[in-house]
Amino acid sequence: MDSVTTSSLLYLFSHPTRLPLQTVDLIAPEPETSVLVVAPHPDDETLGCGGAIALLRALGCSVRVLVMSDGTLSHPRSLKYPPAQLRALRESETLEALNTLNVNPTETTFLRLPDGSVPTPKSPDAEPVIARCQAYLQTVNPAIVFLPWRFDPHPDHRATWQLMTATLSALNHLVRIIEYPIWDWDIEQRGDFFEYKRITAWRLDIEAVLATKLKAIAAYRSQTTNLIDDDPDGFQLTSDMLKNFARPWELYLEETR
Numbered sequence: 001m002d003s004v005t006t007s008s009l010l011y012l013f014s015h016p017t018r019l020p021l022q023t024v025d026l027i028a029p030e031p032e033t034s035v036l037v038v039a040p041h042p043d044d045e046t047l048g049c050g051g052a053i054a055l056l057r058a059l060g061c062s063v064r065v066l067v068m069s070d071g072t073l074s075h076p077r078s079l080k081y082p083p084a085q086l087r088a089l090r091e092s093e094t095l096e097a098l099n100t101l102n103v104n105p106t107e108t109t110f111l112r113l114p115d116g117s118v119p120t121p122k123s124p125d126a127e128p129v130i131a132r133c134q135a136y137l138q139t140v141n142p143a144i145v146f147l148p149w150r151f152d153p154h155p156d157h158r159a160t161w162q163l164m165t166a167t168l169s170a171l172n173h174l175v176r177i178i179e180y181p182i183w184d185w186d187i188e189q190r191g192d193f194f195e196y197k198r199i200t201a202w203r204l205d206i207e208a209v210l211a212t213k214l215k216a217i218a219a220y221r222s223q224t225t226n227l228i229d230d231d232p233d234g235f236q237l238t239s240d241m242l243k244n245f246a247r248p249w250e251l252y253l254e255e256t257r
């Protein structure tokens, strides 16, 4: 495995194919491994880890998904889809996407935090959220947790990483943490990294399930099409951005222990 430092991560995102390609059995040596994927918004789990989810399910692993925010900031001015309807729509898209990836609806949990306001452990409103995350983690008891990449440009993604790692360490729960990038793929948003830590980066070969992943991404019609057409500020994933998640591999990062 290649080990890179955060100082060279900008290079990593512009030349990802130089990273080693791994197979899924290296992630989950035991078929019953309990896996948790944490998504800041409804769609991040499928964009970032859809291939891993499908492959882990095919191996017989249990895969649960925790969606942190309600996703209602994607179209804040839509009259056709005010917040309650937009939340319901986005949750139904998540369930459809995960069903495509062979994850049962009962394995998905929506925390429904306000989009754009996922707290960090230092936020004044963090305590009840940490308590909910603690209770959840104690119930699902994962061996592997997929988290958004700690330096993702989106604040909700970074807050999700901080909140979940703080909760896991408060529980003294030792897990393998695998981080996935989303917005670092956007060259306009890709930032610099100030914290020096040793990070291992690798790619997961998802070619065998790529068609399934693309079908799952397509379930997110509110984010990939003009389904919601009455909000001039409405968000849509561009085709350039979607290309980053339509590759026959997924990029993952891990802190070297």
Ligand SMILES: [Zn+2]
Binding pocket: 040, 041, 044, 154, 157, 182
């Ligand atoms: Zn997101």
